[in-house]
Amino acid sequence: MWVKKRSFYVTAIIFIFAVAIAVVFSLCTQPETKTPPTVTPGEKLEKLTLRWGSSKEGTAGYAIFFGVAKIISEKVPELYIEAVPTAGSIASQRMYAKGELDGCYAGLWNLVDVYQNRGPYEKEPWPKDRPKPYHTWYVYTADSFVVTRADRDDIQSWEDLRGKKVYIPIPGSAVYEVPKAAFKAAGIWDDIEVVDIPFSAVPDALRSGTIDAAVPYVISHSSPAPWVKELATRADIKVVNPTQEQIDAIKKAKIKGMSTSWVSTKETFPEKDVGTDKIFMVSTYYGFHTGKNVPSEYIYRMVKTLIENAEEVSKTHAVAKLYAKDPLKLQIEAIDSAPDIPVHPGTAKYLKERGVWKDEWKIGEE
Structure with missing residues:
Protein backbone atom coordinates (compact mmCIF):
# COMPACT_ATOMS: atom_id res chain seq x y z
CA MET A 1 0.00 0.00 0.00
CA TRP A 2 2.82 2.38 0.94
CA VAL A 3 4.61 1.56 -2.32
CA LYS A 4 1.49 2.48 -4.33
CA LYS A 5 1.12 5.82 -2.53
CA ARG A 6 4.76 6.58 -3.04
CA SER A 7 4.43 5.77 -6.74
CA PHE A 8 1.40 8.07 -6.99
CA TYR A 9 3.24 10.98 -5.31
CA VAL A 10 6.30 10.54 -7.55
CA THR A 11 4.10 10.49 -10.67
CA ALA A 12 2.23 13.61 -9.53
CA ILE A 13 5.46 15.50 -8.81
CA ILE A 14 6.87 14.59 -12.23
CA PHE A 15 3.62 15.71 -13.92
CA ILE A 16 3.59 19.07 -12.09
CA PHE A 17 7.27 19.63 -12.90
CA ALA A 18 6.65 18.87 -16.60
CA VAL A 19 3.72 21.30 -16.73
CA ALA A 20 5.82 24.01 -15.07
CA ILE A 21 8.60 23.56 -17.62
CA ALA A 22 6.08 23.72 -20.48
CA VAL A 23 4.58 26.96 -19.15
CA VAL A 24 8.01 28.57 -18.71
CA PHE A 25 9.06 27.47 -22.21
CA SER A 26 5.83 28.87 -23.71
CA LEU A 27 6.38 32.24 -22.03
CA CYS A 28 9.99 32.38 -23.16
CA THR A 29 9.16 31.66 -26.79
CA GLN A 30 6.48 34.33 -27.15
CA PRO A 31 7.59 37.31 -29.29
CA GLU A 32 8.70 40.18 -27.13
CA THR A 33 6.08 42.94 -26.95
CA LYS A 34 7.74 46.30 -26.66
CA THR A 35 6.16 49.06 -24.66
CA PRO A 36 6.74 52.20 -26.71
CA PRO A 37 8.23 55.12 -24.79
CA THR A 38 5.80 57.77 -23.62
CA VAL A 39 6.38 60.97 -25.57
CA THR A 40 5.41 64.39 -24.29
CA PRO A 41 5.37 67.15 -26.93
CA GLY A 42 8.52 69.26 -26.67
CA GLU A 43 10.29 66.68 -24.53
CA LYS A 44 13.62 65.20 -25.66
CA LEU A 45 12.98 61.75 -27.13
CA GLU A 46 14.46 58.58 -25.74
CA LYS A 47 16.59 56.53 -28.13
CA LEU A 48 14.29 54.08 -29.89
CA THR A 49 15.38 51.02 -31.86
CA LEU A 50 12.96 49.59 -34.41
CA ARG A 51 13.24 46.26 -36.23
CA TRP A 52 11.72 47.05 -39.61
CA GLY A 53 11.11 44.58 -42.42
CA SER A 54 12.53 45.19 -45.87
CA SER A 55 12.18 42.97 -48.95
CA LYS A 56 14.30 40.13 -50.35
CA GLU A 57 18.04 40.62 -50.69
CA GLY A 58 18.89 41.96 -54.13
CA THR A 59 15.53 43.70 -54.65
CA ALA A 60 14.79 47.43 -54.83
CA GLY A 61 12.87 47.29 -51.54
CA TYR A 62 15.87 45.73 -49.82
CA ALA A 63 18.40 48.23 -51.19
CA ILE A 64 16.23 51.27 -50.52
CA PHE A 65 15.44 50.50 -46.91
CA PHE A 66 18.99 49.59 -45.95
CA GLY A 67 19.98 52.96 -47.41
CA VAL A 68 17.08 54.65 -45.61
CA ALA A 69 18.15 53.11 -42.29
CA LYS A 70 21.56 54.73 -42.74
CA ILE A 71 20.02 58.12 -43.56
CA ILE A 72 17.82 57.94 -40.47
CA SER A 73 20.70 56.97 -38.17
CA GLU A 74 22.68 59.98 -39.40
CA LYS A 75 19.91 62.57 -39.34
CA VAL A 76 17.55 61.36 -36.59
CA PRO A 77 19.86 60.42 -33.68
CA GLU A 78 16.98 59.45 -31.41
CA LEU A 79 15.89 56.71 -33.83
CA TYR A 80 17.79 53.62 -34.92
CA ILE A 81 16.27 51.34 -37.57
CA GLU A 82 17.46 47.78 -37.97
CA ALA A 83 16.51 46.79 -41.52
CA VAL A 84 15.47 43.11 -41.57
CA PRO A 85 15.33 41.18 -44.88
CA THR A 86 12.05 39.33 -45.48
CA ALA A 87 10.58 37.28 -48.31
CA GLY A 88 8.45 40.22 -49.49
CA SER A 89 5.35 42.29 -48.76
CA ILE A 90 3.09 39.56 -47.35
CA ALA A 91 5.90 37.88 -45.41
CA SER A 92 6.92 41.21 -43.88
CA GLN A 93 3.31 41.95 -42.90
CA ARG A 94 2.95 38.50 -41.33
CA MET A 95 6.10 39.01 -39.25
CA TYR A 96 4.80 42.40 -38.09
CA ALA A 97 1.46 40.81 -37.21
CA LYS A 98 3.28 38.27 -35.01
CA GLY A 99 5.21 40.99 -33.19
CA GLU A 100 8.53 39.93 -34.74
CA LEU A 101 8.93 43.33 -36.40
CA ASP A 102 8.11 46.90 -35.36
CA GLY A 103 7.37 47.95 -38.94
CA CYS A 104 6.90 46.23 -42.28
CA TYR A 105 7.63 46.54 -45.98
CA ALA A 106 4.29 46.47 -47.79
CA GLY A 107 2.57 47.23 -51.04
CA LEU A 108 -0.59 49.29 -50.77
CA TRP A 109 -2.58 46.52 -52.48
CA ASN A 110 -1.57 44.24 -49.61
CA LEU A 111 -2.48 46.86 -46.99
CA VAL A 112 -5.97 46.88 -48.48
CA ASP A 113 -5.90 43.07 -48.19
CA VAL A 114 -5.31 43.49 -44.44
CA TYR A 115 -8.19 45.91 -43.91
CA GLN A 116 -10.66 44.05 -46.14
CA ASN A 117 -9.73 40.50 -45.05
CA ARG A 118 -9.20 39.53 -48.67
CA GLY A 119 -6.54 37.56 -50.53
CA PRO A 120 -4.02 36.06 -48.07
CA TYR A 121 -6.09 37.32 -45.12
CA GLU A 122 -9.42 35.85 -46.20
CA LYS A 123 -8.90 32.61 -44.28
CA GLU A 124 -6.39 33.92 -41.77
CA PRO A 125 -7.37 37.50 -40.80
CA TRP A 126 -5.07 39.93 -39.05
CA PRO A 127 -4.73 39.10 -35.30
CA LYS A 128 -7.20 41.16 -33.28
CA ASP A 129 -4.64 41.86 -30.56
CA ARG A 130 -2.01 43.28 -32.94
CA PRO A 131 -1.92 46.82 -34.42
CA LYS A 132 -2.59 47.07 -38.13
CA PRO A 133 -0.11 49.01 -40.25
CA TYR A 134 -1.13 52.54 -41.23
CA HIS A 135 -0.19 54.55 -44.31
CA THR A 136 3.30 55.64 -43.22
CA TRP A 137 5.80 56.27 -46.03
CA TYR A 138 5.73 55.39 -49.75
CA VAL A 139 8.76 55.36 -52.03
CA TYR A 140 7.96 53.70 -55.39
CA THR A 141 5.25 52.29 -57.65
CA ALA A 142 4.74 49.01 -59.49
CA ASP A 143 3.13 49.73 -62.86
CA SER A 144 1.47 47.24 -65.24
CA PHE A 145 0.45 47.60 -68.88
CA VAL A 146 -0.29 45.44 -71.94
CA VAL A 147 1.90 44.50 -74.90
CA THR A 148 1.49 42.24 -77.91
CA ARG A 149 3.54 41.36 -80.98
CA ALA A 150 4.12 44.41 -83.16
CA ASP A 151 2.54 42.82 -86.25
CA ARG A 152 -0.72 41.85 -84.51
CA ASP A 153 -3.08 44.15 -86.40
CA ASP A 154 -6.02 42.33 -84.83
CA ILE A 155 -5.09 43.69 -81.38
CA GLN A 156 -5.40 47.49 -81.27
CA SER A 157 -6.88 47.99 -77.78
CA TRP A 158 -7.81 46.07 -74.63
CA GLU A 159 -11.19 45.42 -76.24
CA ASP A 160 -9.42 43.17 -78.76
CA LEU A 161 -8.11 40.92 -75.96
CA ARG A 162 -11.48 39.16 -75.78
CA GLY A 163 -11.00 35.48 -76.64
CA LYS A 164 -7.21 35.85 -76.48
CA LYS A 165 -4.52 34.15 -74.37
CA VAL A 166 -2.88 36.66 -72.03
CA TYR A 167 0.14 36.15 -69.80
CA ILE A 168 -0.13 37.87 -66.38
CA PRO A 169 2.82 37.27 -64.05
CA ILE A 170 2.95 35.89 -60.51
CA PRO A 171 -0.62 34.81 -59.61
CA GLY A 172 -1.60 36.06 -56.15
CA SER A 173 0.82 38.99 -56.22
CA ALA A 174 -0.03 42.67 -56.66
CA VAL A 175 1.34 42.67 -60.23
CA TYR A 176 -1.29 40.02 -61.01
CA GLU A 177 -4.19 41.28 -58.90
CA VAL A 178 -3.97 44.94 -59.97
CA PRO A 179 -4.28 44.32 -63.75
CA LYS A 180 -6.90 41.66 -62.99
CA ALA A 181 -8.97 44.30 -61.16
CA ALA A 182 -8.49 46.72 -64.08
CA PHE A 183 -9.55 44.07 -66.63
CA LYS A 184 -12.66 43.32 -64.54
CA ALA A 185 -13.59 47.00 -64.42
CA ALA A 186 -13.01 47.25 -68.18
CA GLY A 187 -15.38 44.32 -68.70
CA ILE A 188 -12.97 41.89 -70.36
CA TRP A 189 -11.68 39.66 -67.55
CA ASP A 190 -14.20 36.86 -68.13
CA ASP A 191 -13.44 36.86 -71.86
CA ILE A 192 -9.66 36.35 -71.74
CA GLU A 193 -7.70 33.16 -71.10
CA VAL A 194 -4.95 33.76 -68.54
CA VAL A 195 -1.80 31.76 -69.26
CA ASP A 196 0.84 30.95 -66.63
CA ILE A 197 4.32 30.24 -68.02
CA PRO A 198 7.89 30.91 -66.83
CA PHE A 199 9.31 34.41 -67.37
CA SER A 200 11.95 33.02 -69.73
CA ALA A 201 9.29 31.50 -72.01
CA VAL A 202 7.35 34.73 -72.59
CA PRO A 203 9.35 36.15 -75.57
CA ASP A 204 9.17 32.91 -77.58
CA ALA A 205 5.53 32.34 -76.62
CA LEU A 206 4.61 35.82 -77.86
CA ARG A 207 6.58 35.43 -81.08
CA SER A 208 5.10 31.99 -81.85
CA GLY A 209 1.53 32.97 -80.95
CA THR A 210 1.27 30.59 -77.99
CA ILE A 211 0.17 33.69 -76.12
CA ASP A 212 -1.46 36.70 -77.76
CA ALA A 213 -0.50 39.36 -75.24
CA ALA A 214 1.43 39.87 -72.00
CA VAL A 215 1.19 42.18 -69.00
CA PRO A 216 4.69 43.40 -68.14
CA TYR A 217 5.42 45.58 -65.11
CA VAL A 218 7.99 48.26 -64.41
CA ILE A 219 8.97 50.01 -61.20
CA ILE A 237 6.46 44.36 -79.31
CA LYS A 238 3.90 47.15 -79.26
CA VAL A 239 1.96 48.61 -76.36
CA VAL A 240 -1.81 48.12 -76.32
CA ASN A 241 -3.85 50.72 -74.45
CA PRO A 242 -7.52 50.51 -73.36
CA THR A 243 -10.28 52.38 -75.12
CA GLN A 244 -11.49 55.64 -73.61
CA GLU A 245 -14.69 53.88 -72.56
CA GLN A 246 -12.64 51.29 -70.69
CA ILE A 247 -10.47 53.97 -69.05
CA ASP A 248 -13.61 55.75 -67.87
CA ALA A 249 -14.96 52.46 -66.45
CA ILE A 250 -11.69 51.77 -64.58
CA LYS A 251 -11.65 55.24 -63.04
CA LYS A 252 -15.33 55.05 -62.14
CA ALA A 253 -14.72 51.76 -60.30
CA LYS A 254 -12.40 53.55 -57.82
CA ILE A 255 -10.44 50.39 -57.11
CA LYS A 256 -8.82 50.69 -53.68
CA GLY A 257 -5.05 50.39 -53.73
CA MET A 258 -4.78 51.10 -57.46
CA SER A 259 -4.18 54.26 -59.48
CA THR A 260 -3.92 54.96 -63.21
CA SER A 261 -1.63 57.19 -65.25
CA TRP A 262 -0.40 57.97 -68.73
CA VAL A 263 3.37 57.63 -68.93
CA SER A 264 5.64 58.80 -71.74
CA THR A 265 6.96 55.86 -73.75
CA LYS A 266 10.42 57.43 -73.67
CA GLU A 267 10.40 57.09 -69.90
CA THR A 268 9.79 53.33 -70.05
CA PHE A 269 11.34 52.33 -73.39
CA PRO A 270 13.81 55.14 -74.22
CA GLU A 271 15.44 53.21 -77.09
CA LYS A 272 12.55 51.19 -78.50
CA ASP A 273 9.59 51.96 -80.74
CA VAL A 274 6.52 50.35 -79.16
CA GLY A 275 3.93 51.91 -81.45
CA THR A 276 2.67 54.68 -79.18
CA ASP A 277 3.88 57.86 -77.48
CA LYS A 278 2.08 57.16 -74.19
CA ILE A 279 1.42 54.07 -72.10
CA PHE A 280 -1.65 53.58 -69.93
CA MET A 281 -0.47 52.05 -66.65
CA VAL A 282 -2.34 50.65 -63.67
CA SER A 283 -0.25 50.98 -60.54
CA THR A 284 0.03 50.32 -56.84
CA TYR A 285 2.44 51.80 -54.30
CA TYR A 286 5.17 50.29 -52.14
CA GLY A 287 6.64 51.60 -48.93
CA PHE A 288 7.37 50.99 -45.27
CA HIS A 289 4.63 51.09 -42.69
CA THR A 290 3.89 50.74 -39.00
CA GLY A 291 0.99 51.26 -36.60
CA LYS A 292 0.18 52.65 -33.19
CA ASN A 293 3.01 50.64 -31.65
CA VAL A 294 5.42 53.42 -32.69
CA PRO A 295 4.81 56.89 -31.16
CA SER A 296 3.89 59.61 -33.64
CA GLU A 297 6.80 61.91 -32.88
CA TYR A 298 9.33 59.31 -34.07
CA ILE A 299 7.43 58.70 -37.30
CA TYR A 300 6.97 62.43 -37.82
CA ARG A 301 10.73 62.94 -37.66
CA MET A 302 11.39 59.92 -39.87
CA VAL A 303 8.93 60.97 -42.60
CA LYS A 304 10.03 64.61 -42.45
CA THR A 305 13.66 63.55 -42.88
CA LEU A 306 12.97 61.20 -45.79
CA ILE A 307 10.82 63.69 -47.69
CA GLU A 308 13.12 66.64 -47.12
CA ASN A 309 16.14 64.54 -48.10
CA ALA A 310 14.55 62.93 -51.14
CA GLU A 311 17.70 63.32 -53.23
CA GLU A 312 19.64 61.19 -50.76
CA VAL A 313 16.86 58.60 -50.80
CA SER A 314 17.06 58.50 -54.61
CA LYS A 315 20.71 57.44 -54.39
CA THR A 316 19.78 54.22 -52.60
CA HIS A 317 18.36 52.70 -55.82
CA ALA A 318 17.44 53.82 -59.34
CA VAL A 319 13.72 53.19 -58.77
CA ALA A 320 13.64 55.97 -56.16
CA LYS A 321 14.25 58.64 -58.82
CA LEU A 322 10.50 59.08 -59.34
CA TYR A 323 10.16 59.62 -55.58
CA ALA A 324 12.84 62.32 -55.67
CA LYS A 325 10.90 64.31 -58.28
CA ASP A 326 7.99 64.90 -55.90
CA PRO A 327 7.97 62.82 -52.71
CA LEU A 328 4.89 64.57 -51.30
CA LYS A 329 2.90 63.85 -54.45
CA LEU A 330 3.65 60.14 -54.08
CA GLN A 331 2.30 60.11 -50.52
CA ILE A 332 -0.85 61.99 -51.57
CA GLU A 333 -1.56 59.68 -54.53
CA ALA A 334 -1.08 56.55 -52.41
CA ILE A 335 -3.34 57.72 -49.58
CA ASP A 336 -5.93 58.95 -52.08
CA SER A 337 -6.13 55.49 -53.65
CA ALA A 338 -7.07 53.91 -50.30
CA PRO A 339 -8.45 56.70 -48.09
CA ASP A 340 -10.24 54.26 -45.77
CA ILE A 341 -6.90 53.09 -44.37
CA PRO A 342 -5.78 55.36 -41.49
CA VAL A 343 -2.66 57.49 -41.83
CA HIS A 344 -0.06 57.17 -39.09
CA PRO A 345 -0.44 60.17 -36.73
CA GLY A 346 3.22 61.06 -37.27
CA THR A 347 2.81 61.09 -41.04
CA ALA A 348 -0.43 63.04 -40.68
CA LYS A 349 1.33 65.67 -38.57
CA TYR A 350 3.92 66.22 -41.27
CA LEU A 351 1.39 66.31 -44.12
CA LYS A 352 -0.64 68.91 -42.20
CA GLU A 353 2.51 70.92 -41.59
CA ARG A 354 3.13 70.95 -45.35
CA GLY A 355 -0.47 72.00 -46.06
CA VAL A 356 -1.43 68.93 -48.12
CA TRP A 357 -3.67 67.12 -45.62
CA LYS A 358 -7.19 66.30 -46.87
CA ASP A 359 -10.26 66.28 -44.65
CA GLU A 360 -11.48 62.98 -46.06
CA TRP A 361 -8.38 61.14 -44.86
CA LYS A 362 -8.33 59.33 -41.51
CA ILE A 363 -5.75 59.59 -38.74
CA GLY A 364 -4.90 56.34 -36.97
CA GLU A 365 -5.13 55.91 -33.22
CA GLU A 366 -2.05 56.65 -31.13
Missing part, protein backbone atom coordinates in the same frame (compact mmCIF):
# COMPACT_ATOMS: atom_id res chain seq x y z
CA SER A 220 8.37 53.76 -60.92
CA HIS A 221 7.47 54.00 -64.63
CA SER A 222 11.01 53.43 -65.84
CA SER A 223 12.71 50.34 -64.38
CA PRO A 224 11.54 47.16 -66.13
CA ALA A 225 11.76 43.84 -64.33
CA PRO A 226 14.58 41.66 -65.78
CA TRP A 227 12.15 39.44 -67.70
CA VAL A 228 10.53 42.54 -69.22
CA LYS A 229 13.94 43.76 -70.43
CA GLU A 230 14.48 40.36 -72.04
CA LEU A 231 11.03 40.49 -73.64
CA ALA A 232 11.71 43.93 -75.12
CA THR A 233 15.06 42.72 -76.48
CA ARG A 234 14.03 39.36 -77.91
CA ALA A 235 10.57 40.20 -79.27
CA ASP A 236 9.26 42.99 -81.50
